[in-house]
Amino acid sequence: MNCSILTIGDELLIGQVVNTNAAYISRQLNTIGIDVVRMVTIGDEEQVMRSAIQESFARVDLTIVTGGLGPTHDDITKKVLCNFFQTELVRSEEVIEDINHLLQRRNLVWSAATETQALVPKSAQIIRNNNGTAPGLFFEQNEHYLIAMPGVPFEMEAMMQDFVVPLFKSKSKKFILHRTLNTTGIGEAVLFEKLGNLKELLDNVKLAFLPSPSGTRLRLSIIETTQESAERQIKQAEENIRAKTDEYIYGVENETMADAIGTLLKEKQLTISTAESCTGGYIANQITNVSGSSEYFERGIITYSNRSKMELLDVPKEMLEQHGSVSKEVAEAMASGVRTKTGTDIGISTTGIAGPTGGTPEKPLGLVFIGYSDKKMTLALKFHFGDNRLRFKERTAQAALNLLRKKLLQHD
């Protein structure tokens, strides 16, 4: 069974909103063996929308449409669908009930705009929406299916989980399996070379390289008729790849570096604290994105000023004057300072020049020192991470957490 995703909205076409919905839908369909073969984005225009729906409905088994179901004037999906399926809008008591329930929970009042949400195409089955006022719609015609959902991500996501995935799970006959290995600290081309003969490593498994500022992800994929055969082949390919590049692999699937260090810290029953200058809370935010992080994350300090480095971390004034705040010495003092002052097992720190201004010939934009301290050692490493402020923060955080990960692996 194959699928085409049609996302609707001028906000996507002019690039104001990034299309995260298509990616989410795809991931969900993939888990039940439905192949997304095309994603198309078009604007809020009736004629264009109608011809795109027509084309997709004829070409693939399942067409998923998102967007244009809201309560405002620029939402025209229901109208186009009524035309296409030759049906009319009717008032749904079921939807009215759901909306009333939602408004009560949120302490909101019924509005005229909300009223239009209760109108649905007569021939459609309703997909209930527990997170917003616009219901989803399901059409079926000669074993071709069309699903329309709101464009608001978490509303659409709940409908995918509660309705679409369970419904189509039974209709799909193929088994698609993916496995992703997340690497960091090595370039894409060098990684490719280290792997060597891919045919030998992979057999029937497909491999893709997905580079980003945080590292390169390796995605293994296979399409099979049985789950067992797919799993066996993917497992073999993963083993072959790990044999050559294991030291660079910090996690699998959507596991972040923060997930990986969280697992290690819990396993080894260690606690950690952070002292961030240039990353300004990025690292702590990553760490605390992980549910359960309060078990090992005691506190984080963001010392943007020199004064705060002295007061909160006991970095000596003379050190700051002699070496400057962006230096190996200060990074080490920050890491050991935060560790000893908090009584945690480990401290990590960052100090650098995030830009886009503030560089000098000796200390250029992008220069950063990452500090690490535990009971046995304190050290700092030097990196250059470029002059884009946000990318600099991301790369620095990833390198700091990776340094931590390597040290944790060596830890008793």
Place this chain on the structure above:
Amino acid sequence: MNCSILTIGDELLIGQVVNTNAAYISRQLNTIGIDVVRMVTIGDEEQVMRSAIQESFARVDLTIVTGGLGPTHDDITKKVLCNFFQTELVRSEEVIEDINHLLQRRNLVWSAATETQALVPKSAQIIRNNNGTAPGLFFEQNEHYLIAMPGVPFEMEAMMQDFVVPLFKSKSKKFILHRTLNTTGIGEAVLFEKLGNLKELLDNVKLAFLPSPSGTRLRLSIIETTQESAERQIKQAEENIRAKTDEYIYGVENETMADAIGTLLKEKQLTISTAESCTGGYIANQITNVSGSSEYFERGIITYSNRSKMELLDVPKEMLEQHGSVSKEVAEAMASGVRTKTGTDIGISTTGIAGPTGGTPEKPLGLVFIGYSDKKMTLALKFHFGDNRLRFKERTAQAALNLLRKKLLQHD
């Protein structure tokens, strides 16, 4: 002049990577009056790619292709383009020079995989890449244009800025103008109602509603023949909208809440510090994403444990025992504690239950108190922000910064 964007890569189709490139390209083209009418995503398959390129090249003036130019086996764009334009691959000395220069700067070595990057289609003009090894390609045939760029975002972005935008600026004859007003603290439907008669407000200007967990953005758009006329009409529409909803508008265009408070803090020469519990550094990270934030952001404290709340913020032990760490009292004590201990003008704080576990009947998941303290007052507000950990952090941070913004507007 119109354009179609073709993004290539199985990683997009299976939803592993979100298509940020298409949005970026669109935004850039929009500024020079080029209309993106369609975005299509397809996989790394030769036949599919060729027919998509064929279709797009015939249909629109400008086709932009990203992805599939890397050094690995799954990168087949150059091959497809050679077939389509009936040309062949040749070794480019110019590209070799660029690659050598890049490798030197990064302390990397030449590899066999890198070698394939130096092969380019003979009839293409080369778009130089200062950030990676794959050059971009520019084809022209009977006033139809095709541009192929790498899929790595910052490589593609630099090519857009340095080559594509300057080249096509002169070829475009229309003038497209957008203006976005960013609102928060009000639902989409209520906002729609507050605006009332849109025809009166907008005249020829188009309005779109873009909801997200951080708030709803209002986008005004117009297509005109002159810049002057477009600007005049957009300005009038903005004034009409502000007359009805100004209190909810915190910024324009891509201005974040952190940008807005940064501007206000500088203007009023005030400094700030943060004490975060449940947001775990999210707020400090937002604040320090703004270049120049070191002028007003002194330090941030992330107090995940009760001990750290006592030690770093002087929150009394009895208060924590009596009211619990998630309480109005503790939020206030944290905000005033961080302010007085750091000597900044303002302190803000968060304490809540981010989930997905840890809720109780009295203090359910999603409950959060946001504290604010300046020399004249200390207060805390209570919110409920749902049970999704990451969305909870985002909504809490946005509400905290919005509270700060409102207080700053009242500040002398």
